[in-house]
Amino acid sequence: xxxxxxxxxxxxxxxxxxxxxxxxxxxxxxxxxxxxxxxxxxxxxxxxxxxxxxxxxxxxxxxxxxxxxxxxxxxxxxxxxxxxxxxxxxxxxxxxxxxxxxxxxxxxxxxxxxxxxxxxxxxxxxxxxxxxxxxxxxxxxxxxxxxxxxxxxxxxxxxxxxxxxxxxxxxxxxxxxxxxxxxxxxxxxxxxxxxxxxxxxxxxxxxxx
Numbered sequence: 001x002x003x004x005x006x007x008x009x010x011x012x013x014x015x016x017x018x019x020x021x022x023x024x025x026x027x028x029x030x031x032x033x034x035x036x037x038x039x040x041x042x043x044x045x046x047x048x049x050x051x052x053x054x055x056x057x058x059x060x061x062x063x064x065x066x067x068x069x070x071x072x073x074x075x076x077x078x079x080x081x082x083x084x085x086x087x088x089x090x091x092x093x094x095x096x097x098x099x100x101x102x103x104x105x106x107x108x109x110x111x112x113x114x115x116x117x118x119x120x121x122x123x124x125x126x127x128x129x130x131x132x133x134x135x136x137x138x139x140x141x142x143x144x145x146x147x148x149x150x151x152x153x154x155x156x157x158x159x160x161x162x163x164x165x166x167x168x169x170x171x172x173x174x175x176x177x178x179x180x181x182x183x184x185x186x187x188x189x190x191x192x193x194x195x196x197x198x199x200x201x202x203x204x205x206x207x208x209x
Contacts, residue, residue, distance in 0.1 A: 004049045005066030006041045022059050
């Protein structure tokens with residue numbers, strides 16, 4: 001059993017009834033749901049999509065297979081050919097998109113031994129790998145796909161001694177992040193030196209008898 005969705009414009013209840021009756025009389029049809037507001041007819045049963053479409057067109061209506069799918073079922077939902085302002089909320093146009101190459105970075109990483117999860121953020125050009133793996137091997141695996149790769153260069157700004165230093169600034173960094181660069185440790189302040197002057201952990205500390 002399968003579900004066939006057809007887009008057909010129905011201006012009145014009479015049109016809706018005409019389409020419903022035409023499709024309901026088909027052999028193998030189990031249910032017919034008509035949404036006149038969305039111009040959508042959903043047919044469930046043991047039927048072929050092309051035969052359902054042909055039956056709807058016999059009523060004199062212009063019809064096509066439902067052109068929209070939930071955006072999370074499309075590999076590239078933000079591609080310009082997928083956008084359609086007439087699409088219902090959460091839907092994009094059902095267009096053919098090339099599938100990711102079999103040797104894509106995500107596939108290669110997922111096949112690595114002891115990898116638990118792979119999270120790909122295409123918008124940030126970032127791949128996060130969790131598991132019992134060595135960073136250099138992960139990097140090597142990504143590069144083997146022919147992609148230019150490096151370790152993620154950004155860290156949260158609160159983990160850096162001088163987050164406002166010019167070498168840490170990067171306009172491409174995500175919000176709240178700065179470039180992860182080596183920085184000289186800050187020299188101890190007067191207060192720091194006074195606090196450790198009599199510390200037992202300081203081998204050069206003073207003692208008062």
